[in-house]
Amino acid sequence: MEAVLPFVIGVLYAAGTFLMLRRALARILIGLALLTTGTNLLVFTAGGVIRGRPPLIEGDSERLTGPYADPLPQAFILTAIVIGFGVLAFAIALAYRTLRDAGTEDTDELTNSEALPEERA
Amino acid sequence: MELFALVGAPFLVAAAAPLIWRLRGPLRAAAFVAVPAAAFAWLWVAPSGDERAELPWVTELGLRLVFELDGLSRLFALLITGVGAVIAAYTPSYFGKKREGGWFAAAVFAFMGSMLGAVCAANVLTLFVFWELTSLASYALIGFRHTDASARESALQALFVTTAGGLAMLAGLVLWGQAAGGYDLADLLSFDLRSHHRYPAVLALVLAGAATKSAQVPFHFWLPNAMAAPTPASAYLHSATMVKLGVYLLARFAPALGGTEAWTAAVGTLGGMTLVTGAVLALTTRDAKRLLAYTTVGALGAMLLLVGLDTPGAAKAAAAFILAHALYKAPLFLAVGAIEHGTGTRDLGELRGLAGRMPATCAVAALGAAGMAGVPPTIGFLAKEAALEAADGPFPEALAFAALGVGGAGFAAAAALVGLLPWLGRASARARSAHEAPFGMWAGPLLMAAAGAAAGLLHPETSLRLVSPAASAIAGETLQAKFAFWHGWNAPVMATAASLVAGAALAVRWDALRPALAAATAKPGRLRPEAWYAAALAAVRRGATVTVRALQHGKLRWYIATSLAAGLALALLPMLRSDAAGLSIPKAEWRVYELAVCALIVVGALGAAATRDRIFAIVCLGAVGLGTTLVYVIFSAPDLALTQLLVDTLAVIVFVLAYYHFPRALPQPPRRTILRDAAFAAAVGGFVTLLLLGASAQPARERISAVFAERSLTEAFGRNVVNVILVDFRALDTLGEIAVLAAAGVGVYGLLKLRRAREEE
Structure with a gap:
């Protein structure tokens, strides 16, 4: 499966990029979520992967011994997953608010950043 | 240490200038004059041995501030502080009670410090920094009347022309410094560049810097336009000092760059053409200040011509002429400023019979004009004789001789137009209401103009203290310059006499000649260098408009695409160029359920991208999240798996809640757009895959974990x-x-x- 993961991640990036290039905010956000997941997997894979050796210290041992999964990328990715969700939630709220105020989710129409809501109509 | 004080003190005065301006009466002038006068006195008595001061600046880059004071630097530094002291005394009277005078003084003193730094720099990078600082000061001073659009435009023009040349010069100096292995003047001058293959490029680039700064053809147009500056600035920057920086640069480099046919041909031709152009154009304008500006252009050309001739005699003439020009041109400018102050005009056609009303200014103008025309006993006469003597020979000197003769006639005519005609005859309407300028506006200029005559009369002393050391630095060997008022009936004397007669004739017939001369020199638009400048500027503006329109199109998705494409290009280049081990597909164990997980992610991602149904897209996103969770489970990351599962569940819920309110899908874009975006997306995905395969081809690293x-x-x-x-x-x-x-x-x-x-x- 290690051999396939780079291609899987490539597909995630391609799908995410394609969605980011859409006009509708709703699809752009899905693309953002895919890119976030893809990036986490990218870091995970680039750090090297191993089966069945989680970085947990056994009951009678004082330290990690033998081959083990690298804990550092995992710690980074854990942070990244949580922050990624925070960003996504904020983006969704922003899109929702934009839709309510501007009446459209079409980014091609969301070009007049200076105008007040009542002027946009 | 003294050199740091010399360069630094004017900057301190500049910082305090707006405060000093609040002082009353003579105290104000005295406070301004103190620093340049003290610096002048120190330079005058300074030991003749070469002073040196050094300060590390950015040591990592090998940048140091290095200052040295040799004969050439000292001559320039004396001019800068001497003329500077006169300007400092003149400025308070010129501006009177106006508040803005303080800012003007600040800019003038900042310029003084920059200029001193430039001529004392013994490291070419130090030189470049101060060189550009003088351009900035000049910009501020030309555009000083900033409510006037044409002044702003002239300031910008001067800035663009001189800094473009400055950049070319920097490129040339870097090429030279790389070859020589150091950026100190000593490194550059001791390196044998003439036989190096970079010599033509360095020569051309350095020449570009000198030609723009010293307003040589075809860059001469900025200097007359710079007359938008207040008169003290015109006298100081645009005649006596800054514009001579180009001459200084070439004189400084003459020992290393000169001595070749290319040098003589390029520098000499440039100077000769500029000399004739300036002398002729001077006679086409009635504005006294522009007239003087054109003669400055011509004089700068003469200096370049002499530096280009590259003989000991020419070096002596160049050093003498640099001194003479500052001593007559600055007083003339200041006299014009006083005339404008007293009569409200500087139109030569309206000025007649002023002598009785403004006797002191008349004396300044007459003495200055004597220097410009080259009348004995001024130093101007001696410099002109020396120049003609240096050019007295067969081709190519003969050409220089002719150019100097024509230029001399032009200068003599211009001198008569400014120094004689406005003062003689019956008083014109303007002259009748004229009043003499205040003491501060004529005392300094008179002193300077008188110094021009004194320098001629006391020429052995002048030569010993000022001209010989500077000429030695230009020639690269020790010279003892000797001057004399009478050499017998030789060619230079004949030429001087002839040019004086021709000048007088031109001045007398000027009213009739001027329109004809103006018409003859008015070139069609396409041939005017100023039109080239305008065209270049317009091209830059068009290019900027096109670029901004292309990049700032206001469409989010194109911003994303542009950013991604630029990032991709930047990342791909080093990847393609690196000689890394290439790509490798990791050794793999194949298990069916793992492939099923991969398939789940791939199908989910493609489904989310393909569908226009929002709820189905969220379902696909959930599938991708589930598959990712399983990847973390398989590869020993239980914490990640737990977090991913939790976050993904939450994300799906939030998406559904939000998208419940979203409108139906937007209309489908054309098929072409979809294919284009898909191709671009595939490129991004492919790049990421390549990146990962490349990463796994790298040898295993030691883990910091x-x-x-x-x-x-x-x-x-x-x-x-x-x-x-x-x-x-x-x-x-x-x-x-x-x-x-x-x-x-x-x-x-x-x-x-x-x-x-x-x-x-």
Whole structure:
């Protein structure tokens, strides 16, 4: 499966990029979520992967011994997953608010950043 | 140490200038004059040995501030501080009670410091920095009347022309410094550049810098336009000092760059053409200030011509002429300023019979004009004789001789137009209401103009103290310059006499000649260098408009595409160029359920991208999240799996809640757009895949996690190493993460709640 993961991640990036290039905010956000997941997997894979050796210290041992999964990328990715969700939630709220105020989710129409809501109509 | 004080003190005065300006009466002038006068006195008595001062600046880049004072530097420094002292005394009277005078003085003193730094620099990078500082000061002074659009335009023109040349010069100096292995003047001058293959490029680039700064053809147009500056600035920057920097540069480099046919041909031709152009154009304008500006252009051409001739005699003439020109041209400018002050005009056609009304200014103008025309006993006469003597020979000197003769006639005519005609005859309407300028506006200029005559009369002393040391630096060998008022009936004397007669004739017939001369020199638009400048500027503006239109199109998705494409290009280049081990597909164990997980992610991602149904897209996103969770499970990351599962569940819920309110899908874009975007997306995905395959081809690195594996239990008392890293070893990161989450939470709350508050209104 290690051999396939780079291609899987490539597909995630391609799908995410394609969605980011859409006009509708709703699809752009899905693309953002895919890119976030893809990036986490990218870091995970680039750090090297191993089966069945989680970085947990056994009951009678004082330290990690033998081959083990690298804990550092995992710690980074854990942070990244949580922050990624925070960003996504904020983006969704922003899109929702934009839709309510501007009446459209079409980014091609969301070009007049200076105008007040009542002027946009 | 003294040299740092010399360069630094004017900057300190500049900083304090607006405060000094509040002083009353003579105290104000005295406070301004003090520093340049003290500097002048120190330079006058300074030991003739070469002073040197050094200060590390950016040591990592080998940048140092190095100053040295040799004969050439000293001559220039004396001119800068001497003329500077006169300007400092003149400025308070010129501006009177106007507040803006303080800012003007600040700019003038900043210029004085920059100029001193430039001529004392013994490192070409130091030289470049101060060189550009003088351009900035000149910009501020030309555009000083900033409410006047044409003044702003002239300031910008001068800045663009001189800094473009400055950049070319920098390129040339870097090429030279790289070849010589150092940027100190000593490194550059001792390196044998003439036989190096970079010589033509360095010569051309340095020449470009000198030609723009010293207003040589075809860059001469900026100098007359620079007359928008207040008169003291015109006298100081645009005649006596700054514009001579180009001459200084070439004189400084003459020992290393000169001595070739290319040097003589390029520098000599440039100077000769400029000399004739300036002398002729001077006679086409009635504005006294522009007239003087054109003669300055011509004089700068003469200096370049002499530097280009590259003989000991020419070096002596160049040094003498640099001195003479400053001593007659600055007083003439200041006299014109006084005339404008007293009569309200500087139109030569309206000025007649002023002598009785403004006797002191008349004396200044007459003495200055004597220097410009080259009448004995001024130093101007001696310099002109020396120049003609240096050019007295067969081709190519004969050409220079002719150019100097024509230029001499032009200068003599211009001298008569400014120094004689406005003062003689019956008083014109303007002259009848004229009044003499205040003491501060004529005392300094008179002193300077008188110094021009004294320097001629006391020529052995002048030569010993000023001209010979400077000429030695230009020629690169020790010279003893000798001057004499009478050499017998030789060619230079005949030429001088002839040019004086011709000049007088031109001046007498000027009213009739001027329109014809103006018409003859008015070139069609395309041939005017100023039109080239305008065209270049317009091209830059068009290019900027096209670029901005292409990049700032206001469409989000194109911004994303542009950014991604630029990032991709930047990342791909080093990847293609690196000689890394290439790509490798990792050794693989194949298990059916693992492939099923991969298939789940791939199908989910493609489904999310392909569908236009929002709810189905969210379902696909959920599938991708589930597959990712399973990848983390398979590859020994239980914490990641738990978190991913939780977050993905939440994400799906939030998406569904939000998208419930979203309108139906937008209309489908044309098929072509979809294919184009898909191709671009595939390129991005392919790049990521290549990146990963390349990464796995790299040899295994030593892991820094060993420390965590070792100490997790013994020092932090935790068996789950990932958790220990997060809450102990890198707890500060986690605190930051929590802060980001809290900010996002507040943001979401605000976005949802504020809407309600407004709707209630």
